[in-house]
Amino acid sequence: MQTIQLSLDEEMIRELNQLSSQQQTTPEELIKQLISDRLQQPSKPKTVMEKLQEAERRRGEPRHFLQGRSDLSDRDVRKAIIAQKMQEKYQRIQDQL
Secondary structure (H helix, E strand, O other): OOOOOOOOOHHHHHHHHHHHHHHOOOHHHHHHHHHHHHHHOOOOOOOHHHHHHHHHHHHOOOHHHHOOOOOOOOHHHHHHHHHHHHHHHHHHHHHHO
16 A cells, blocks of 8 residues: 655644544544545536437437537527527418418
């Protein structure tokens, strides 16, 4: 087992001791647990597109989500698309009358 030395300021030591007493463990064990927990977490949350691409690789779907426009995160683009679809729907209703 390797040893790592770490310098902590007084406030950090106080917080570490307080947390370890709350957890009923030693500061060393608490640090090991915190490091282990952090290493098991992903480095950053996945984006929706990454999740969809991952789902597509696993199941072969939902491809239609990935074929959409890439600029839909821009509010003005979404607003224009929604306005256009509403206008088309209104026109279809008017044509039926």
